[in-house]
Structure formats: C-alpha cells, structure tokens
Amino acid sequence: MHDTGHNDVSPELDRRLMAAGLRLGRRNLGQTHPNPAVGALVVRHDSDGPIVVGRGWTAPGGRPHAETMALEQAGDAARGATIYTTLEPCAHDGKTPPCTDALIAAGPERVVMAIDDPDPRVSGKGRAALEAAGIVVTDGVLAKEAARDHAGHFSLVQKGRPHVTLKLAVSADGMIGRREGERMMITSKPALTAVQAMRSTSDAVVIGIGTVLIDDPRLTVRLPGLAGLSPLRVVLDPSGRLPLDSRLVTTADKVPVMAVVGPAAPANAKAALIESGVQVVETSDGPNGLNLHEALAALGEAGMTRVLVEGGARVAASLLSEDLLDEIVLFRAPVVVGPDGVRALEGYALSAIERSPRYRQIDAAIVGDDLMRRYWRD
CATH class of the missing domain: 3.40.430.10 (Dihydrofolate Reductase, subunit A)
Incomplete structure (x- = not known):
C-alpha cells in the first residue's frame, strides 16, 4: 500500500468503505464494456463518523463514469471530503474529459484507490495528476478484490x-x-x-x-x-x-x-x-x-x-x-x-x-x- 500523506482514518474504515464501492461497481457488471465497471463514494469523515454524500457506478455503455456520478451527487460537499474509487481515475481525454480534472475541481482532501489502471493512457498518470494538485492519495486498498472485479478490463488491456x-x-x-x-x-x-x-x-x-x-x-x-x-x-x-x-x-x-x-x-x-x-x-x-x-x-x-x-x-x-x-x-x-x-x-x-x-x-x-x-x- 502506498500513502502519500497523513490521514487519521483507520485502514479498517478505508477497507470497509472501499468494499462498499466495489459492491456499487458490480451493479452494472456486463453492461459497461468496453469500460470497466467502477464504483465510487464521496465521504465526509466528521467527528460523528463517516457520512456518504455521493455514490456512483459506471453507467451502461461506460458513460458517465462512477466518479463523475458520485461528485455530481455530492455537489459542494465533495470539497475537503475523501473519495473512494475502485480503479485509478482516468487521466486522458476520451469521449468525456478525464475524471482527474473533475476530481481536482471538486477539491477533495484525499482520494483512496483500490488499484492502479494498467491502461497505458492512465497507468500512474491519474495518481500523479491528483498528487500534483495537492490531493493526498492512498492506493492498494482491497487491491486483490478490485483486480477480480476488473479482471475483464485488465485482460483486455494486457492480453488483448x-x-x-x-x-x-x-x-x-x-x-x-x-x-x-x-x-x-x-x-x-x-x-x-x-x-x-x-x-x-x-x-x-x-x-x-x-x-x-x-x-x-x-x-x-x-x-x-x-x-x-x-x-x-x-x-x-x-x-x-x-x-x-x-x-x-x-x-x-x-x-x-x-x-x-x-x-x-x-x-x-x-x-x-x-x-x-x-x-x-x-x-x-x-x-x-x-x-x-x-x-x-x-x-x-x-x-x-x-x-x-x-x-x-x-x-x-x-x-x-x-x-x-x-x-x-x-x-x-x-x-x-x-x-x-x-x-x-x-x-x-x-x-x-x-x-x-x-x-x-x-x-x-x-x-x-x-x-x-x-x-x-x-
């Protein structure tokens, strides 16, 4: 696991919230190809505990992406929040602008990722863009489970x-x-x-x-x-x-x-x-x-x-x-x-x-x- 900054959220709570994100992502498994079925949560960690202010999952046909949907639902509450995503956010222009742009604009304090995206257009670049904007990035949370959920995407990218x-x-x-x-x-x-x-x-x-x-x-x-x-x-x-x-x-x-x-x-x-x-x-x-x-x-x-x-x-x-x-x-x-x-x-x-x-x-x-x-x- 790689953490680029301090956070006072327990690793166990990160895992529980990421597990919820993975469950969201599975909602449209089989419907999002050629895109992966990603899940995302926007969470405010307040003194009373975590409050989920936005949830998203990749829509049928692959658009919109999970992060976009979760941020839209969260609105201004995303500022200073933590975003959990089951795959490294995309950093390239496709049919829609990169998710990293939307994440940076939303102003979260921290982004927690399950696993890096092997797609050469993304691999490491999504994380780097977030870090360059001053966002704390933690990755590798439930990576093994995410690798199974995203096995189709990984296979297509790595094996064709x-x-x-x-x-x-x-x-x-x-x-x-x-x-x-x-x-x-x-x-x-x-x-x-x-x-x-x-x-x-x-x-x-x-x-x-x-x-x-x-x-x-x-x-x-x-x-x-x-x-x-x-x-x-x-x-x-x-x-x-x-x-x-x-x-x-x-x-x-x-x-x-x-x-x-x-x-x-x-x-x-x-x-x-x-x-x-x-x-x-x-x-x-x-x-x-x-x-x-x-x-x-x-x-x-x-x-x-x-x-x-x-x-x-x-x-x-x-x-x-x-x-x-x-x-x-x-x-x-x-x-x-x-x-x-x-x-x-x-x-x-x-x-x-x-x-x-x-x-x-x-x-x-x-x-x-x-x-x-x-x-x-x-």
Missing part, C-alpha cells in the same frame, strides 16, 4: 482478449450429460438460477456448435426483470453449421448473435447467417477447425471484456489445453450419470482443474443440492 470464465456443471462421476437418449438436467434449480445471474454480469456467453445442435438453447437471461441484461451470444462454429431456424438465429434481432467460423465454412452458409442478422467472424485454421486465440482477440476488438463459456466438453477441453481459461466455476451435483455419460473435459480428467497448480480455489458454496467451487488462475 476478454477474461474467460468456464462454467461446468458435472455429475458426481464427472459427466456433463448422457451420450444418447433423453437430455438430463445435472444440477438443481438454484444452480441454474446462479448461472443465469452469471450470464447477466457477462459481456458475452460462448458455446460450441455441438451444444446448439443438441440443445437448441436461447442463452438469454430469463430471471424476472433482468431480460434486458442478456449478453452477446457467441457460437464457435468451424464449419458454418449454425441452423437458420435455431432459437439463437431466429432471435438475433432481439439479442445479438455472433458465429465464429473457420476456413471450412462454406461461403453460402456465411452469407445466409449474415442475411439472418448474425455477425460472422472468421479465424484461421486451428485445433478442431478454429483458432481460439484469434476468436478471443476478435471478441476483444468488439469491446467484450468478460466472457462466460457454457459448453460443451470439446470447447472446454480446447480452451483448457490452450491455456485460455482464467476462471472456472464448477457446479458438482450428487447425481450419477453412469458409463454412457459425456466426460466434462473430453480427453481430460477434472483433476486438470481441481488439482492443477495453475488454478487456485478462491470460493466454495452450497447451491441447492450442488457444491459450487470457483477456481482462479493467478
């Missing part, structure tokens, strides 16, 4: 691709379904609801063409009141087999659909998809007919920062083998599928995640009848 989360629902014997016969639900209803919530905070949801041909999913958010938060729906479709009468294609005018195809996709199939309102992205050849690095880079160029991969086994195994998974959320159900099941990771055992030195378990919870574990690649 979105943060990739794989969701896997597996049976007690490590299967994701039956090879043949009637489709079976592996997880309980509360786990399905949890996945819907994960969709609502993602910029895009990704599946393979095999899942489309078997399940014909919608991939929208169906939680009451949250249908408007449905992300871009992406199909990895090397040979251009996405059916024009599938639920995805027939609803492409309501919720966008992207098909990522390889060199084997026929020109007429691509043209028909485009005619039906599907965005078509082409990659060079790769394992299983697609170059996944190029596919993710294309999503990054489209401004996607957080993608949720929902299936199937081949897509999951391919992303794992190419080291493209940043986070894995594993729902393990008590049901047993048996020998005719489809293994969750095709050629891999689940120990490739659960016992891999690459992934660290950061969370666990009981969700309905299932055990949810979250793994993070450091």
Whole structure:
C-alpha cells in the first residue's frame, strides 16, 4: 500500500468503505464494456463518523463514469471530503474529459484507490495528476478484490482478449450429460438460477456448435426483470453449421448473435447467417477447425471484456489445453450419470482443474443440492 500523506482514518474504515464501492461497481457488471465497471463514494469523515454524500457506478455503455456520478451527487460537499474509487481515475481525454480534472475541481482532501489502471493512457498518470494538485492519495486498498472485479478490463488491456470464465456443471462421476437418449438436467434449480445471474454480469456467453445442435438453447437471461441484461451470444462454429431456424438465429434481432467460423465454412452458409442478422467472424485454421486465440482477440476488438463459456466438453477441453481459461466455476451435483455419460473435459480428467497448480480455489458454496467451487488462475 502506498500513502502519500497523513490521514487519521483507520485502514479498517478505508477497507470497509472501499468494499462498499466495489459492491456499487458490480451493479452494472456486463453492461459497461468496453469500460470497466467502477464504483465510487464521496465521504465526509466528521467527528460523528463517516457520512456518504455521493455514490456512483459506471453507467451502461461506460458513460458517465462512477466518479463523475458520485461528485455530481455530492455537489459542494465533495470539497475537503475523501473519495473512494475502485480503479485509478482516468487521466486522458476520451469521449468525456478525464475524471482527474473533475476530481481536482471538486477539491477533495484525499482520494483512496483500490488499484492502479494498467491502461497505458492512465497507468500512474491519474495518481500523479491528483498528487500534483495537492490531493493526498492512498492506493492498494482491497487491491486483490478490485483486480477480480476488473479482471475483464485488465485482460483486455494486457492480453488483448476478454477474461474467460468456464462454467461446468458435472455429475458426481464427472459427466456433463448422457451420450444418447433423453437430455438430463445435472444440477438443481438454484444452480441454474446462479448461472443465469452469471450470464447477466457477462459481456458475452460462448458455446460450441455441438451444444446448439443438441440443445437448441436461447442463452438469454430469463430471471424476472433482468431480460434486458442478456449478453452477446457467441457460437464457435468451424464449419458454418449454425441452423437458420435455431432459437439463437431466429432471435438475433432481439439479442445479438455472433458465429465464429473457420476456413471450412462454406461461403453460402456465411452469407445466409449474415442475411439472418448474425455477425460472422472468421479465424484461421486451428485445433478442431478454429483458432481460439484469434476468436478471443476478435471478441476483444468488439469491446467484450468478460466472457462466460457454457459448453460443451470439446470447447472446454480446447480452451483448457490452450491455456485460455482464467476462471472456472464448477457446479458438482450428487447425481450419477453412469458409463454412457459425456466426460466434462473430453480427453481430460477434472483433476486438470481441481488439482492443477495453475488454478487456485478462491470460493466454495452450497447451491441447492450442488457444491459450487470457483477456481482462479493467478
């Protein structure tokens, strides 16, 4: 932690207020791309304790920024106050003037930041501008938590691709379904609801063409009141087999659909998809007919920062083998599928995640009848 000046606010109080800022920032996760979902508080530290006089969070589409919203709410009360922000304020002119200008004009005594912004247009410059104006800056408060919340932004800036989360629902014997016969639900209803919530905070949801041909999913958010938060729906479709009468294609005018195809996709199939309102992205050849690095880079160029991969086994195994998974959320159900099941990771055992030195378990919870574990690649 780096503090450039004296303050009489306890580090514990700083952490509590920053935690509140992080909760605010999460309100529009999945809606602010290509910008990060930031939270900000304007707080007056009086003898009676802290008083929050302004709250802000990045608006859908990325504007206005959290700091601008919080300062507007605080008005003159921001003068001499402390501002908590979950990411270093921007110091460059974009579609709006830099947040550092607005902060300096508001006249706070102190700015507390969770984490520096790796964007080269900002990195360190936001803090330097505030310090040059005589504002005390403290940073590194709940940096680890902020790094997770802003993982999509960091990934796009540092790797040129979105943060990739794989969701896997597996049976007690490590299967994701039956090879043949009637489709079976592996997880309980509360786990399905949890996945819907994960969709609502993602910029895009990704599946393979095999899942489309078997399940014909919608991939929208169906939680009451949250249908408007449905992300871009992406199909990895090397040979251009996405059916024009599938639920995805027939609803492409309501919720966008992207098909990522390889060199084997026929020109007429691509043209028909485009005619039906599907965005078509082409990659060079790769394992299983697609170059996944190029596919993710294309999503990054489209401004996607957080993608949720929902299936199937081949897509999951391919992303794992190419080291493209940043986070894995594993729902393990008590049901047993048996020998005719489809293994969750095709050629891999689940120990490739659960016992891999690459992934660290950061969370666990009981969700309905299932055990949810979250793994993070450091």
